[in-house]
Amino acid sequence: MKKIIVIFSICLLFAGGINAQDIKLPAPQTTGGMPLMEALSKRQTTRTFSNRDVDRQTLSNLLWSANGFNRPDRRTAPTARDRQELELYVALSTGLYWYDAKAHTLVQKSKKDIRALTGQQDFVGVAPVNIVIVGDTKKQDVEKYYYLDCGYVSQNIYLFCASAGLITVARGLFDAPALSKALELPRTHAIVLTQTVGYSK
Ligand SMILES: Cc1cc2nc3c(=O)[nH]c(=O)nc-3n(C[C@H](O)[C@H](O)[C@H](O)COP(=O)(O)O)c2cc1C
Numbered sequence: 001m002k003k004i005i006v007i008f009s010i011c012l013l014f015a016g017g018i019n020a021q022d023i024k025l026p027a028p029q030t031t032g033g034m035p036l037m038e039a040l041s042k043r044q045t046t047r048t049f050s051n052r053d054v055d056r057q058t059l060s061n062l063l064w065s066a067n068g069f070n071r072p073d074r075r076t077a078p079t080a081r082d083r084q085e086l087e088l089y090v091a092l093s094t095g096l097y098w099y100d101a102k103a104h105t106l107v108q109k110s111k112k113d114i115r116a117l118t119g120q121q122d123f124v125g126v127a128p129v130n131i132v133i134v135g136d137t138k139k140q141d142v143e144k145y146y147y148l149d150c151g152y153v154s155q156n157i158y159l160f161c162a163s164a165g166l167i168t169v170a171r172g173l174f175d176a177p178a179l180s181k182a183l184e185l186p187r188t189h190a191i192v193l194t195q196t197v198g199y200s201k
Helices: 002-016 036-042 054-067 145-166 174-181
Strands: 069-071 085-090 095-102 105-110 129-137 169-172 189-198
Touching: 002 095, 036 145, 054 085, 054 129, 069 085, 085 145, 129 174, 145 169, 145 189, 174 189
Parallel strands: none
Antiparallel strands: 085 095, 085 129, 095 105, 129 189, 169 189
16 A cells, blocks of 8 residues: 555656655745835845745745746746746755746756855855846847846845845856856856845844
């Protein structure tokens, strides 16, 4: 009987396309939070990261705010010509993940902790979450557009952090070739920005 249950569970995992190491995020909490004017008043860059972890619900809310689907086929951040060309990679202590926004799931790409590789400032290896924002240049071939589109995602992260009591830093300072290699990005994908999220000491 035990054997049958194990085989059935494995079949279910494969049928759903979810690996054991993937993180199926809880549904985002899309109501409440801080009033917008208050969040704008508090939006700022802060670099005093502690190693305090971010729980699953907060991670869910953060990624949904950043670039999740707020309509069946549209997202919280706009994109020029609606190309939706930005992909979010998330470096956590448990590994590297790609944010599958449709499934609201973190798909594990590697079990390695590559947080320190996502930037050149000490806090990147300490903070629990480093987001790497990548442009698919096949979907959006006008460079200025994927840079501009990225700004909306970054500001969504800033405002969510202000509202949720988290701190964040948008980071243009990173070693693009090394990070592209760590992410195993194809040539068609360009890293636009990185952003660190966590709690202050
Ligand atoms: C595109 C962009 C790139 C940035 N790159 C870095 C960076 O590599 N490292 C860093 O510590 N801060 C970085 N920042 C944060 C800025 O230094 C910060 O936004 C600026 O000092 C203004 O502070 P404020 O965000 O609190 O208004 C970046 C900000 C932006 C918008």
